[in-house]
Amino acid sequence: xxxxxxxxxxxxxxxxxxxxxxxxxxxxxxxxxxxxxxxxxxxxxxxxxxxxxxxxxxxxxxxxxxxxxxxxxxxxxxxxxxxxxxxxxxxxxxxxxxxxxxxxxxxxxxxxxxxxxxxxxxxxxxxxxxxxxxxxxxxxxxxxxxxxxxxxxxxxxxxxxxxxxxxxxxxxxxxxxxxxxxxxxxxxxxxxxxxxxxxxxxxxxxxxxxxxxxxxxxxxxxxxxxxxxxxxxxxxxxxxxxxxxxxxxxxxxxxxxxxxxxxxxxxxxxxxxxxxxxxxxxxxxxxxxxxxxxxxxxxxxxxxxxxxxxxxxxxxxxxxxxxxxxxxxxxxxxxxxxxxxxxxxxxxxxxxxxxxxxxxxxxxxxxxxxxxxxxxxxxxxxxxxxxxx
Numbered sequence: 001x002x003x004x005x006x007x008x009x010x011x012x013x014x015x016x017x018x019x020x021x022x023x024x025x026x027x028x029x030x031x032x033x034x035x036x037x038x039x040x041x042x043x044x045x046x047x048x049x050x051x052x053x054x055x056x057x058x059x060x061x062x063x064x065x066x067x068x069x070x071x072x073x074x075x076x077x078x079x080x081x082x083x084x085x086x087x088x089x090x091x092x093x094x095x096x097x098x099x100x101x102x103x104x105x106x107x108x109x110x111x112x113x114x115x116x117x118x119x120x121x122x123x124x125x126x127x128x129x130x131x132x133x134x135x136x137x138x139x140x141x142x143x144x145x146x147x148x149x150x151x152x153x154x155x156x157x158x159x160x161x162x163x164x165x166x167x168x169x170x171x172x173x174x175x176x177x178x179x180x181x182x183x184x185x186x187x188x189x190x191x192x193x194x195x196x197x198x199x200x201x202x203x204x205x206x207x208x209x210x211x212x213x214x215x216x217x218x219x220x221x222x223x224x225x226x227x228x229x230x231x232x233x234x235x236x237x238x239x240x241x242x243x244x245x246x247x248x249x250x251x252x253x254x255x256x257x258x259x260x261x262x263x264x265x266x267x268x269x270x271x272x273x274x275x276x277x278x279x280x281x282x283x284x285x286x287x288x289x290x291x292x293x294x295x296x297x298x299x300x301x302x303x304x305x306x307x308x309x310x311x312x313x314x315x316x317x318x319x320x321x322x323x324x325x326x327x328x329x330x331x332x333x334x335x336x337x338x339x340x341x342x343x344x345x346x347x348x349x350x351x352x353x354x355x356x357x358x359x360x361x362x363x364x365x366x367x368x369x370x371x372x373x374x375x376x377x378x379x380x381x382x383x384x385x386x387x388x389x
Contacts, residue, residue: 027079030064035081037070043080115383125255125348138288145254150186161329170239172331174227190250195286217242275329293318315353319369
């Protein structure tokens, strides 16, 4: 097998340095799955690529393998997930998204310049976790944009989640505001373990503690005016905080797909969902949980949710047989690492969906995917409202 030819194709300008340290460690592949840092020749996914394409490796795979480089010893190492299989087409399709400020599928309009400028000014999408773990528990600081909506309901104050997108706006689902008992009176930011007053971890025998959580008041709630719960359409809402928050290690905004590179959604990606497993009716965990869910096409979901028209309002993910649907809060984000800014398009966490329905049920059909509000589709509405309020 002509591995040397592939090496030359993939790594012409990137000779890896020898590195010391543990041979295997947990890492995140360019496909948003967990892997191990191994020599490239030992990676089953690379071997599948070579068997399928030989020396004619498609450019997108070459770029992704360059991005998978990691340092765990001498020679070329990549972050490898043995469970991945190559996409059958050299040119992998993407789901239609809003990439030029407007959505040609429904004439939703253009993004508001003032709102767009505010999003661009955010230092967003930078996670702060100590490590990337295989575990279901989220590490301290790992997803600092996660928010909990606080309801005027002392026995059950946290019915839904959301995501911080600016210093004074949280993005969530309209169904968390319309028809839910109790009004939203606040937002909790910087939370990790609901059962503890202080969030701490032990790293290398040292006890590290996060700053206190912040409970911020609400100036107004803004559900989409055309939200339809029966048809599960326009399930998007904003919460405007009554003050601007100061970004800290445990409180930071997530990015939205406002640039073309981030707006494209390759069908082979896996998304993160995270939260405390909360729906309007129950909660499943005190410690924030996470899971990886595969992208599904709208047609796949339409075949499952036959009574609900699946359209550009929606994204579909999950349903691969894993017990992953209890991890995300209603109103919480669906997100992954995507090229975002700078000449090298550095990777940031970008939010693509909002947990809407089907993705927070526990104990039901574990092969059923979840439906998420399509953030790219609603960018005109989001930018208009953060500019006006």
